[in-house]
Amino acid sequence: MEQNPKTVRMWMITCVLFTLVLAAIEIDTDFKMCGTWCHGNISLNLKYDLKTGCNELEISANESTLSIQGSITAKCTQSSSISLKSNPVKNQSNFCMFWKPLLDLLIVEVNGKNHTLCESHGLQENCCTDLSQNKQEPAALYGIVNGSIHGDIISYEVMKKSSFLGDSFNCKKKLCDEAILTSSGANMIEEVVMKSNKMDQQDLPCAQSTIIEMKENFTGLSLTLPASKGKASNKIPSVYLPSCLKSKSRSTSKVVCTYFKDKALFKGAFNSAILDDIVGLSVENEIIKDLPEPVKIRFHHSALPVNYSRRCVSWDTRRDNQENWRYDGCETVKIHDTDLTFITAAGCAMSLVSCLILFYWLGKRSGEKDKSILVHRGLVVATFFFYLCFCLTSILAKTGNEIICKITGTFLYYSLLSTLCWMTVEMFHTFFLIYCVSSSTLPPWVFYLAGFGVPAILVCRLLTIGDIYGLKKMVPSEDVSILYFMCWMLDSDKSRLAHFIIIIGLLAVVVSSGAVMLFFVATKINNQPVWRTNRMACFSIWGLTCLFSITWGLGLCSFFPYSEAILFIFCIVNSCYGFFYMLRYYALERMKKKCERSSDGGSKESVMLQCRDGEGLLYK
Structure with missing residues (x-):
């Protein structure tokens, strides 16, 4: 972001990333x-x-x-x-x-x-x-x-x-002393570390490096860099290496990630101040450029005055035979994990309260023999237990008890499947009311089987396989040095396969069926002139129903350029889903009462809208 030069006294460097090309070079020996x-x-x-x-x-x-x-x-x-x-x-x-x-x-x-x-x-x-x-x-x-x-x-x-x-x-001290005296001291450090055959951490007085070997099955790696003693663990920089960093032409290649402790290794004509952390990245015999997925380096700096700004720069020694800081090659991105966590917590609390209120409203109509009430209550119950299990899972995970975490993870997974199944039932039921001019003739036990029974069968089948649910360790994107624990599916091949087939499969059903049904309903509305004056009412009902599709469909769009904005929308909509569903029911009730008042007024239109049980708009 550009700022007025009068208000910006100095560019502060937040990220320092340089890439080295280590080709075959003459042995540099003492x-x-x-x-x-x-x-x-x-x-x-x-x-x-x-x-x-x-x-x-x-x-x-x-x-x-x-x-x-x-x-x-x-x-x-x-x-x-x-x-x-x-x-x-x-x-x-x-x-x-x-x-x-x-x-x-x-x-x-x-x-x-x-x-x-x-x-x-x-x-x-x-x-x-x-x-x-x-x-x-x-x-x-x-x-x-x-x-x-x-x-x-x-x-x-x-x-x-x-x-x-x-x-x-003391050879390590001697290397650092010699590197500081040269204009390409940082490169010297990286080259020496790269020649080491030890795949581990290498400590120097001026730098600390981690050597990683990328093999044919390299799928990416997140790591926390070693840092100087006395530095708080939540302030240590971290690096994410994407799978595309490995060359396809080689079976194995080494990458060196270095945390530089001495800023004297970097000299150049860049008029700026360097903040605490400098991180280097070198790949053996490779030029790092035009990666389809970026290398991500996360830094944690203290707050700056408002008239200071931060910017990511790279230390380049391979272009024009000069060492200097350059703006190209890196991008500064601010992370919002804290904001997303707060939004999720607030949204879940709102959804839990909304589900209780909606369950109370539906309970007042429990005497009415209507399948719509049955479907509403089933979805509310499944949604309430899903949010409840989600809120409890991180708390129970801190106990470290594997049995408790396995049970909690099983219930969380079951409640998620049940919520998705009830979403599908709700959409099909609403579709019959609006498009087919009649309610479904299926007996109530079919709805319970689809909403509660099918998820139970799937979960029981997964439990017989074993090693599916348990204590899951997660690394937050803002600070990979701190582990979060959650009772959920384990990081195993069987768990990932089950997640892909079942969860992704159900999400595909919810998203695609919602889009297809919305198309059919919109087509029918346009073919009926009398509906044109009330199309906003129908679209309002069906638009809220499509909330089922939007909540999860947004997650499939995270790879687009505006993924950060989509991430916030996805977080808000999903955590507040229970609240939005309560608003949907309230809107339907208001429309029903308004329609009933219009009918009492004695409309003489040959074709009129009828309201039925607060759920659908039917032809008569």
């Missing part, structure tokens, strides 16, 4: 020793003997063996021999040794082929680094010539062996 190995025209071997510690590294060579040994690793203890392919043209082989103490990674390259002697063991706290030359031993014919460290020649002569001494350092 130690790189290269040279030419002069050997004989015989079978060659690479021999190594590595131990933990920080003493001495020795690189030696003779007629048949290139040897690396010493105590420089943090966790790696390896001793073996590798057969090498000989060079029949020249009795020489080029080699390099790469040592990354932070990752405990050691690789030797001979004639262009890499041999990993020590695999990465994650980021090491204390490690052996800053290897310095100690002493060399010359050789007559076979050995190492043109030896160099990081490209600087240490000897043009043939050497039998060269040794190096190391110092013990």
Whole structure:
């Protein structure tokens, strides 16, 4: 949102999201020793003997063996021999040794082929680094010539062996110190973490990262990022990774989510102030752009003065060879979970009271033999118990009792099915009254069977399957660090299948039947001239009946661009459904009395509207 420059003193950064492309890059190592190995025209071997510690590294060579040994690793203890392919043209082989103490990674390259002697063991706290030359031993014919460290020649002569001494350092602190001094320090952190083979959290003084492996069946993931000590749990940022983030061309790929604690890692020409949290996201060997579903990062900041504004920006180092904050690539969205929760609570309370009032009104007419009253009361009872179970489920879930939660979840699911079934019965009954000019001839027990019996059969069948109902843990969209508990269907394949077939199936019946019946009724009204003066009355009745369809049909529209507005409407209409149903009944009663007064006045029209039992408008 644009604001007047005079009132906005500074842009405050709420979200910081940057994406990195980690393609195949040269190994960035603390130690790189290269040279030419002069050997004989015989079978060659690479021999190594590595131990933990920080003493001495020795690189030696003779007629048949290139040897690396010493105590420089943090966790790696390896001793073996590798057969090498000989060079029949020249009795020489080029080699390099790469040592990354932070990752405990050691690789030797001979004639262009890499041999990993020590695999990465994650980021090491204390490690052996800053290897310095100690002493060399010359050789007559076979050995190492043109030896160099990081490209600087240490000897043009043939050497039998060269040794190096190391110092013990806090490697994590050293990495952060070096990253702060560079313009692309954040990228350096991400690249180092990506090279770690440990699929877990990696802690640094300046950043904390979580490494995730996305496999072929990756369906998306929500996670709470690690944060610095002392930060309140409800203020920790969270990330949602959609399934489309994984490349279809690879079976697996890694993604690194990082919480940066030191803002000095970010430098640029962006004249702004950064709020508390900076979050980075990197995907292995991928360019993140044009995703069909966005990556969502949630931040929790304290209130700002009215003359300050917040805006999401991204840290981009891959465009124009410059590091800078950019506005494109991210969108700032404010979440309304608290408002929706309040609306739901208030609407449910209103619906419970409305159902009690409506049940009392219908009870005063219990002596009348009319099927409409039966249908009304059935729907009111089912709706009341649905809202009651919904209000109790979160309270009972806090007890942590699995048996109580399973029973509560079963009743909640049954009351929902019963409400949907009674909605269908109500719509078909009203359709017969308005369109077919007669009430249904079905006996009352059929209505009870459809409204209460069918849901009971379905629930009992699901109970025999097992692992359907119980304690469900839910993550709120505004703060994924806090879990909500509810007695409902479990997160299992069987529960999801049952939900899709039964609930979605019933919703489809309610929504589609309401739309089809509304079409037929509207068609009949237009074909009768006398109805044109009263079409608003009929549409009022049928429009309220279609509330059954609208309440749940809105949920199917959440994927449209205005999904946030639809979410609010869906929440309001569904939580206040009992109240709207009471208004529907009250409107029908008013119309009935008005019609009766008109009939008492002695209308002489050959075709007139008749009112019957407060429910439908019939032809006579």
